[in-house]
Amino acid sequence: MKAIVSVIGTDKRGIIAKVTTALxxxxxxxxxxxxTIMQNYFTMIMLVDLSEANKTFDEVSSSLDEVGKSTGVEIRIQSEAIFQAMHRI
Amino acid sequence: MISINEVLETNRMVESQHLDVRTVTMGISLFDCIGGSAEETCKNVYEKITSYAGNLVKTADEIAKETGIPIVNKRISVTPVSLITARTGGSEKIAEVLDRCSEVCGVDFIGGYTALVHKGMTEYEKKFIETIPNTLASTKKLCSSVNVASTRTGINMDAVALMGDIIKQTAEKTREQESIGCAKLVVFANAVEDNPFMAGAFHGTGEADAVINVGVSGPGVVKAALEKVKGADLTTVAETVKKIAYKITRVGQFVAMEASKRLKANFGIVDLSLAPTPVTGDSVAHILEEIGLESVGACGTTACLALLNDAVKKGGFMASSHVGGLSGAFIPVSEDIGMINAVERGALGIEKLEAMTAVCSVGLDMIAVPGSTPKEVISALIADEAAIGTVNGKTTAVRIIPVCGKESGSVHFGGLLGSAPIMPISKFSPAAFIARGGRIPAPVWAHKN
Known part of the structure; x- marks a missing residue:
């Protein structure tokens, strides 16, 4: 399964490092x-492949949630398919 | 790759504009559950529903988690109970079993305590309909509907007369809970067989064994889109609604396909209805006001609603491979904070709501009227709605609550059913008209062969 990880929060050093390490x-x-930086907010999306992940979707979601809390940013993971369905004909 | 803005747009719709999938409803055929006795049928019904829909809630929750789109309600609809009990009787026993199935499966509602009597009633169907008040009083999640008219057959006025009485009895039997039984009972003209919304959902006779029907929502998303085109002409308004309806419906289509695949059921339809909730920011009335009305109920309301309803369909049709159900803007009073406010400020009455039902789905929905309203007045209101439905070739419905012991003020049902101001209704009597009985013939243009 392909998913979109989105990260939004106040810009600071090490956000990308922490998220990619967790992944x-x-x-x-x-x-x-x-x-990019939007209205002073660090905003990032990543396309990730979960097909060889060693955790379930739920566990991945919880782990990223914890990383988000400890880093002070909001992280969510959603199936890429829902965005393709909504934004692509 | 999907762009940052597209991701943010979707998530903003969910977080601040109440985008959700309003319901994933599994339709289940009960024809193969008919046994030699009501007890045997009950056993078969329980086994089939709990086996088919046992994972419905879990699956819908998983999809919601993966997509980030909330799925608010999970429901079951079944073959009309009047059909599967016609030989053995015992519909009340089946009702208990259906209610128990809804508890076991964890769904919000189960629909199908239904009779289809748009042309005539068998003796059994009449007896069945007479069990509705007790059944709705003794069950929690079971919903009931009766189809009394169709474009093809006209209006069965004997059934219309009976339903006025049944609604009054249902109100009386549930008077301790603000007559809430009536919120679970819909009287239809041109009822559809694949409606995912309650209280009117049932699994039609032309349907497959197990079918997933999905109802989308998103009045808040439509309103937010219109806020960006303030003052623009109405062509722009229609285009804006179409584009956003497309996106909303794509979500429903995706969820419907995914749910049917995972639950090994047929994909049925996506219902394009804009369904409001009592929450602020989730109101159809507020969309109409955003178009330019001081209050819903003002002159121009019907025209704005016609534009909205049409644009939602045009946007939604391309987004879904199979559109069905009711597919139109809902205008329930108690479930829409904008409608409630309009009634309370004296801007909206039953007469205007009736006109609005000519251009949208579905009908006079979740309207509380004084408890003293005579049964003939309720029957005549049903006849009016049925006339709008049959002549215009559309579904119309009446879900009205004559609140026992209350003549004014408001009633609180809680949850999605919301709270409703008690609305005044004409005090002039249609009793002699209703007493005539018989059938109102089908409109001439219904005969297209």
Whole structure:
């Protein structure tokens, strides 16, 4: 399953490092990254591949949630398919 | 790759504009459950429903978690109980079993305590309909509907007369809970067989064994989109609604396909209805006001609603491979904070609501009237709605609550059913009209062969 990880929060050092480390530990490959600063907020989305992940979707979601709390940003993971369905004909 | 803005747009719709999938409803055929006795049928019904829908809630919750789109209600609809008990009787026993199934499966509602009597009633169907008040009083999650008219057959006025009485009895039997039994009872013209919404959902006779029907929502999303085109002409308004309806419906289509695959059921339809909730920011009335009305109920309300309803369909049709159900803006009074406010400020009455039902789904929905309203007045109100439905070739419905012991003020049902101001209704008597009985013939244009 392909998923979109979105990260939003106040910009600070190490956000990308912490998120990608967590993903690496769960054996999740990052296929694409897009990042910008919007209205002073760090905003990043990553396309990730969960097919070889060593955790379930629920566990991945909880782990990223914890990383978000400890880093002070909001992280969520959602199936890429829902965005494709909504935004692509 | 999907862009940052697209991800943010979707998530903003969920977080601040109440985008959700309003219901995933599993329709289950009960024809193969008919046994030699009511007891045998009960056993078969319990086994089939709990086996087919046992994972419905879990599956819907998983999809919601993966997509980030809330799925508010999980429901079951079944073959009309009047059909599966016609030989053995015992519909009350089946009702208990259906209520128990809804508890076991963890669904919000189960629909199908239904009779289809739009042309005529068998003796058994009449007896069945007479069990509705007690059944709705003694069950919690079971919903009931009766189809009394269709474009093809006209209006069965004997059934219309009976339903006025049944609604009054249902109100009386549940008077301790603000006559809430009536909130679980819908009288239809042109009832559809694949409606995912309650209280009117049942699994039609032309349906497959197990079917997933999905109802989308998103009045808040439509309103937010219109806030960005303030002052623009009405073509722009229609185009804006179409584009956003497309996106909303794509969510429903995705969820419907995914749920049917995981539950090994047929994909039925996506219902394009804009369904409000009592929460602020989730109101159809507020969309109409955003278009330019000081209050819903003002002159122009019917025109704005016609535009909205049409644009939602045009946007939704391309987004879904199979559109069905009721598919139109809902205008329930108690479930829409904008409607409640309009009634309370004296801007909206039953007469205007009736006109609005000519251009949208579904009908006079969740309207509380004084408890003293005579049964003939309720029957005549049903006849009016049925006439709008049959002549215009659309579904119309009446879900009205004559609140026992109350003549004014408001009633509180709680949850999605909300609270309703008690609305005044014409005091002039239609009793002689209702007493005539018989059938109102089908409109001439219904005969297209």
């Amino acid at each position: 690496w530990e769960m054996n999740i490959n990052v296929e694409d990254i897009s990042q």
